[in-house]
Amino acid sequence: MSMYQVNPVCGSLLKPDLPTCMYTLPNIHGQQGNSCTSDLCSEHALQNGEVDPAVKALEARQDEILRKLYDLKAAVDGLAKTVTTPDADLDLTVSSSLSSQSPSSTTFTGVTNLDTLLGKDLGALRDIVINANPAQPPLTLMVLHSVLCQRYRVLSTVHVHSSVSNVPPQLLSCLGPRHADSYARQMFQLGVTLIWKDVPKLQMKFSVQNMCPIEGEANVARFLFKLLSPYPSDAALATLVDSWVDMAFFQLAEGSAKERAAVLRALNSALGRSPWLAGQEFSLADMACYCCVLQSGPASSTPSNVQRWLKSCENLGHFSPAKPFLQ
């Protein structure tokens, strides 16, 4: 018969091995490997080092849930993309509201670093100067500029050089309205200065000491595109993009009628195989070809695949800056 019972103060005491052992305590060190793993599963190692099977089961369940979550996320991403692929049948108002939520973030993935591309930040505005002839406005660059503005804080200015006397007003406002903060150049990450000048070929200058000027709309477009997203790492795909860009600028924009027809046929067959020119993703190739196709003439005789692709490009909403110049 016991006098009175008191609840044990320190719980989970292990049964001591009387009379040889006074009291036992759980082994606080446990097994080395197990104690180094994640904090989520705190291991209660038994004295002999084995893991409690209940905890193990809990961990397994947690892993399973996390995996399902990741799968779901990937599925949702995929769905989001299908909404903006050529197979979607949306009107422009819906897609424009989508595009206002920065389509660049969905269409241009990949990490770019301004410092590696443009050189060390010396505490001053990094200004890219583009000299263009007003007789040949560079539409691809205007489109690239508007996408750049969504990604970075860009200070855009348009100037007219003294070698040119009259420039139509729409060319003066082609980079959009003057930014409210344009009085403080230091506050911007990037500057784009467009100068309408009497030049034979479009020219870009950035760092006079370290870089030679870049000539030609195709090359400048490639440079600016790299500020948005890196070229595909697969060499074959990168070359494909490059060849489409060159075809756009040299044969579509400047070529004879025969060359243009040949390019349109090539575009048609390529677009029959994949939604975009370089596979599943919208790329610089699509941008350049869209601008050059529309610049080179009326869309009366364009093949069906090309027409469908043109519509889906428009659905993306990037090309509004180029619209006023395509009439």
Add this chain to the structure above:
Amino acid sequence: MTKDEVQGATEEEQAQSKKGLKKQQKEAEKAAKKAEKQSKLAADQQGSEEDDFAKDRYGVPPMVQSQQKLDRVLVRVEDLSPEKADQLIWLRARVHTSRAKGKQCFLVLRQQQFNVQALVAVGDRASKQMVKFAANITKESIVDVEASVRKVEQKIESCTQQDVELHIERIFVISQSEARLPLQLEDAVRPDGEGEEEGRATVNQDTKLDNRVIDLRTTTSQAIFRLQSGVCKLFRDTLTNKGFVEIQTPKIISAASEGGANVFTVSYFKTSAYLAQSPQLYKQMCICADFDKVFCVGPVFRAEDSNTHRHLTEFVGLDIEMAFSYHYHEVIDSITDTMVQIFKGLRDNFQTEILTVNKQYPSEPFKFLEPTLRLEYTEALAMLHQAGVEMGDEEDLSTPNEKLLGRLVKEKYDTDFYVLDKYPLAVRPFYTMPDPNNAKYSNSYDMFMRGEEILSGAQRVHDAQLLTERAMHHQIDLEKIKSYIDSFRYGAPPHGGGGIGLERVCMLYLGLHNIRQTSMFPRDPKRLTP
């Protein structure tokens, strides 16, 4: 007399007589020659008096003292063109050159930048004596000429009027020039390189400046100063169209405005006074007096002992001051737009003058952007840093750095004119408004043409309290600027402005290398006349 002496004497006598004979002979020859000359002259004179049927068609008439009012219309040389062919016209011009060739005399008649070939030929209208007279007219004399305009088959390359020449019927010398000129105009217009190559003379600058009246007659000088007049006119017109009011400020002032180091002192009755270094104070007072936007054109006196290619002790200052609403960039925009309108006006209306100047002083045409390029001081430091120049954050730009920066900007943006904004506060005068966000910087700016500074401007401190603090910080005697500070005590709008030097702007626009070329009668530490 001894025998020897006698012999010696006779020898002497003989010698004397020999000498005497020789002397007599020589005298005889001389007399004969003289007589010959005289008879020839007499014969000539007789002949000239006999044959001179054109006596009344040339000569030196009495000095023009307004004896009579002739209704004669004088044609300008620049208007001589094939349209006037076969017309008989009168014109007044200078004799640039005259060259006799047998029975003809070729003259080049010059009027400001234009010249035309003229011809006096022996015929039924002109006599031999007239041709001789024309050939002897001294260079630079002013002549009245009646001539018929004739078309020429081959263009006369050496004249500005290349399609016509004048056949002179009457020629009178209105004002004769001395024969020896202190400098020759062809030499004054010759480009320096050409002079060295061909061994021909050029005139050095001091000689030109000492004889400015003649040097200003050259085509180059005429072109430069016509262009300068154009700059002034475009400045006035552009600002007037923007609603600015022209003011005149006093040049005799009681206190030195910008610190006191470089002022001229004049005696003023019983005390002394100073010649104004800039119209700064008075421009600002006008703004406080509600004139809103003002400009003034007037002389500026700087007693700087700088003997450089771009400093004068007296020059013409074109100054602007305006009140703004919220941001001093409104002032910068106004000033740069004025400058761009001036450049455009010169580009579109003064091409002849620019090309004339380029013949003697070749240079690159002036390029600019519209709207004007505006860079910040930090960007300039970054560009210089990339080019290898190490400069402190708050350091002022030295002249070589300014020139290097100008070259870098030209390479990147292809413009000869730009604005550098946000200068460090430490290097600006006490009345410059500090930057609101960064105490190191100020709301001030400089403008550059071809890498050289032409304008220094800023937002001014319009609050008397802050102005007093800034003055004390710069250790300026408050007593001396009391009236200046007082003008801001009764309500002053925020304002800013800047000033340019007319001569420097012209010099840099044309790509010249010395400011004395664009100042009519320059003043520098070593020159007080003409």
